[in-house]
Amino acid sequence: MKIIAILIGISLIMALVFLFAFYQALKSGQFEDLESPGFRLLDKKETDITKTNNNAKGKL
Amino acid sequence: MLENTTSIKCKYCASECDDNLIVINHQSYCCYGCATLDDVVSKLKNQNEDVALKYKQFDHPDLFSKLLDFQNDKLYKISISLPEIHCASCVELLEDLPAFQPLVHRTAVNFETKTCTVWADKALPLSQLAQLLDNLGYPPQISTSKLDAQADKKRHRSMLFKMAFAGFCFGNIMLYSMPHYFGLKALEDPFFNVIFMGLSVALSLPLVVYSGREYLESAYKAAINNKAHIHIPIAIGIVSLWLWSLYEILSGTGHGYLDSLSGLIFFLLVGRWFQSKIYDQVSYKRDLEEFIPLLVRRVSNESEFEWSRISDLRKGDRILVKNNEVIPVDAVLLSREASIDYSFISGEQIPVKVETMDDVFAGGRQLTGQITIGLLDKPDENKLWSAWRSESQKSFESKWTNKVSKYFTWVVLAIAIVSGVIWAVLDPSRALFITSAVLIVACPCALALSAPFTYGNILRVFSRNDFFVKQAEAISTMAATDIVVWDKTGTLTTKNQQGVRYEGKALSPLHNSLIYSVSQQSTHPLSHALVQHLHGVNTVEISNFNEIIGRGLIADSGASSIKLGAPNWLNSNAQIQENASCVAVEIDGDFKGIFYFDQSYREDAPQVINAIGQDYKQALLSGDNASEKHRLEDMYPNWMMMNFNQKPKDKKAAIESLQKNATVSMIGDGMNDSLGLSASNFGIALTDSLNDFYPGADAVLVSEKWTKLPSLFKLAKYSNRILKWSLIFSLSYNIVGLAFAVTGHLTPVVAAILMPVSSITVVAFDALLVRFKAKKLQLI
Incomplete structure (x- = not known):
């Protein structure tokens, strides 16, 4: 049964990885606007899609 | 003018025009839709090179740098609020801005906050950008209060992460508590016990200090100021839960309640996140600063003028006011005569005629060509604006939960002490456990969630009916209304x-x-x-x-x-x-x-007034003369007060006299009634467009939907009943929990089940009741 200790460790690490991923996503502004990206998808212009990908990063 | 060729790109949408290429004026399009759109857009672009005064001021260097997010030698970045953003097409059009204004490098729309971030070349003055957006049908709201928005964003992010962290702790601690829930003997050997307990304790420390910090802080602040606050009993619950769990685990006498603690904090934060999300979407914040003319034309010599900020004006300065512009400061007229429309201030539609050396007042609109006005005094704090500024800040507190929590805290403390004393006599070894168990189980998280969730759901229903309330807590004031005061011109008419x-x-x-x-x-x-x-x-x-x-x-x-x-x-x-x-x-x-x-x-005016009259007393305050008195009495005979020829100050005074023993809601039109709206306990501005200005109002209703007013009031009033029911609901959980606690049966499993179940059921109950009532009132 001691193997469970290792499993617990792995699960904790995985959870921490997810928590960190969430933090990164939050920091990059992905949760600021949950609607417009969906609308952009409807916009067929390819140029715009690449453009808005840049925008999503929120950098200049 | 039709030609067929291959692999030519449409000028408007840039997709390939395979079969049906359409050439109009030597431009290729893939379909007539694109051709039409391009035509419309290019017309809009070329139309109206004039830039309105309200936008011109943005080019003033001081102001310009204040408004920006970022600038360097070549370009600048600015976030502009565009309240008219409505659907996917708006996003598409705005993000296409660079296509018809090459100086705009890139635009990104945030649909939820209705803002557009623009990266533009310095060669494009901000005023022209603003005018372009206006021409496209998106009048921009450029705010100088940038810092607030950024602080908001930061707070929003940290709140979300606190919630995520609490969820992370909750999941893991639950996992470590599983063996105890199910009594798995194999995992109860000391080795696992040390691992599980150690991890739980390690996670609980940042949980309380980081995620739960705001509750502890605000409770502490309220306590030292001797104020009742719902966070006080919550903080007592959190602290006693944590300390007792640490004591049990470290002393080896039990497994503690860390799972309940993490669940509690997580649910509280989820509730707060939900609340802020709704509030962000449906509440309406508008800054006064956006509407004040920031720059005026100061006459520098006989024929020329320069732009100047109002704060830079001095006594004796002369200001040029063009046709249809708002007079920015109180002054005297230097031109021969003028006709000034004070309907912004007094509601009186007929312009006032003034002659040389007569006073003119800020806020009036000038109707006759170009006039010059002179300042008799330095305009340090302008009367009109300052009146708006000082009174537009009203604070609403959720009196209900604070009142309840005050009694609640004392009752719980009393029960904890009494049962502690009794157990000290019966079995001294358990007295401490019983005392903390009472404090743990009595934590009113369900109660704390019920008000925000009820108000949040109501806000959502309201906004579906184009009724936007600035602060959720204001609904409790709206619910407490005794007297509804109407303005006539622009509201009933x-x-x-x-x-x-x-x-x-x-x-x-x-x-x-x-x-x-x-x-x-x-x-x-x-x-x-x-x-x-x-x-x-x-x-x-x-x-x-x-x-x-x-x-x-x-x-x-x-x-x-x-x-x-x-x-x-x-x-x-x-x-x-x-x-x-x-x-x-x-x-x-x-x-x-x-x-x-x-x-x-307005259509249905008699029905609306009579429907509201069933529940409330009504009064009428009008800036006009009494010629309509009889018609109004025909519509609704029971006016408790009808005052005519009321200047804004009179309206304010009338409302204040009504407020002596009643809660007054006023319904008026935004600009004219700002004083009255801010004096009333709850001011509703009726507006044709959300772009209008409504200082002092606590809520805005789009005038098309005004027939919904009686239902809106009914729903607000119903919130009181919902809150009472949720109080009973959550108290009954607390009583059950207390029964477990005082008899010494509060095991970690009982606590872990009771807490989330009570929170979730109370929240679901609130949401259901609001939905049910809104359906019945035909609001959804």
């Missing part, structure tokens, strides 16, 4: 159409054409009304047009001459109805008759 009635000698079609054509030349509101009334008749050529301010119009057409204006100006013996707005007509020296202008009430 519509702003645009006036009923027009003619009395006198019959007018021939030629006469009508004459009146119509002459009225068209004037900007006077009554002339507008006449034009609307006579719309459709032929026009005739007018010569020698002359407008005598405060009197009327004189003009010739062919052989006939016409005079339109005040009856006593044309004919001193004219019989006119008392207190009515009217225009008399004289053609070729013959007095024909008088046009009377009745105000037309």
